[in-house]
Amino acid sequence: MAVVKKLLLHLGSSLVGSIKDLTPIIMVIAFFQLAVLRQPIPNLADLLVGTMLVVLGLTLFVYGLKTGLFPIGETMAHGFARKGSVPWLLLFAFALGFGTTVAEPALIAVVDEAARVAAAGSMIENTPTAMTDYADGLRLTVALSVGLAIMVGVMRIIKGWPVHYLIMGGYAGVVIMTGFAPPEIIGIAYDSGGVTTSTITVPLVTALGVGLSSSIHGRNPLTDGFGLIAFASLTPMIFVMGYGMLL
């Protein structure tokens, strides 16, 4: 009984937080719709029900984050640190990056759009098969680059390299590739970096980095534990431009 009461209290307080988080969106939409566009809000009932669902969903998600995703990420990081096998840890890092990215809905949307651009710019034939092949190839490329990024990022935590060396190397890669890549692909490549890291991957990868750096002697969770996501959003840009150059 006490557990249920604690759960309800916790959910209640994070419900208030979720309402606060959603208020800015509601205000922006109401202001622009009523004061700038000067039109009534269509389907007000739908909008209210939908907003309630968003608030409820966010509340449950944040609770699940603290009781499910964060603990499992940290438990596994400690487990790998105790086992002391670097190859297995790197394989896990790669699998986590590749496996979560390859099925990411936002990425599927972006690669389909990219195939349309490529067909319109006659980089590939304008047939459905050619476009599907192109999109699938691009999706695998991005997933591979995210897997590699998480793997290199974990290596960085183990070795204690400063995070900004890796990021500056990534920036240099992006700038150099921009000079050679076909102009049509640049916009998509730059955007692909932002869409790869999903809502479930981010908490897990963050917990992995923080857990690892707190179990390895001489690493600081704040300075070494973060940075995995950052590198994973740089490598897709480089790889997608490379993909555009090869085809």
Added chain:
Amino acid sequence: MIAGLLHFFDMLIATIRDVLPIVVIIFGFQLFVLRRRIPNLPQLLVGFLFVIVGLALFLQGLEQALFPIGKLMAEQLTNPVFLGIDTAAGSQTPEWHYYIWVYLFAAAIGFATTIAEPSLIAVAIMANQVSGGTVGIRGLRVAVAIGVSVGIALGTYRIVSGTPLHYYIIAGYVVVILQTMVTPKSIVALAYDSGGVTTSTVTVPLVAALGLGLASNVPGRNPLLDGFGLIAFASLFPIMSVMAYAQLSEWYGRRISRQLSDSREE
């Protein structure tokens, strides 16, 4: 009501499909490589269940309520008739200042969606725990949201003016590298991560609609080529704003401690 339930069910299936590879990887490694019992297994499973149901509800609500109206508004705001642009004048690019409402909307919606972004909430909670409370959850999220807001507003200006995307991004990289040299080292990794997490579930669909609407309505822009790039802006500018936030709070802290020591000497 029934249609809504059916749709929620579809959403739940889709979310489970997204989570499935992660669950397989985690439990596969835990059982076959680490070979350890998972502590607190029931609590963990309940947590996963909450994440899946919560995310499905969240997405369902967004698709039902916020996305349709947000996309509609993006179309209406970029419409030449609303902006008072004479389309009969020919194909020449209109002056950038006609689009002032678009920049304002871009800034406002960028800020508002970032505050509600679940992955940013996750990173902020973790950063708060790890830093022992020095990094505030709300402070970090507001700093990131300001960065996204400035970034997307500048990104819409770029679409209107038609300047090449990579000039802005490369200039941004130079600023980030310069800031890295002067920012407190403890915040650098977190600032870099803030760039990657800002753009997911809430922000991407709305921002993509804005970019596409703008690129198809501004004369001389091609939606296929010029509609992209807003997400890149939204992932770059938070890095700068979070480092600026760290520098400001360090500078403020130094000033307070100097004032304290001054008053003690008197």
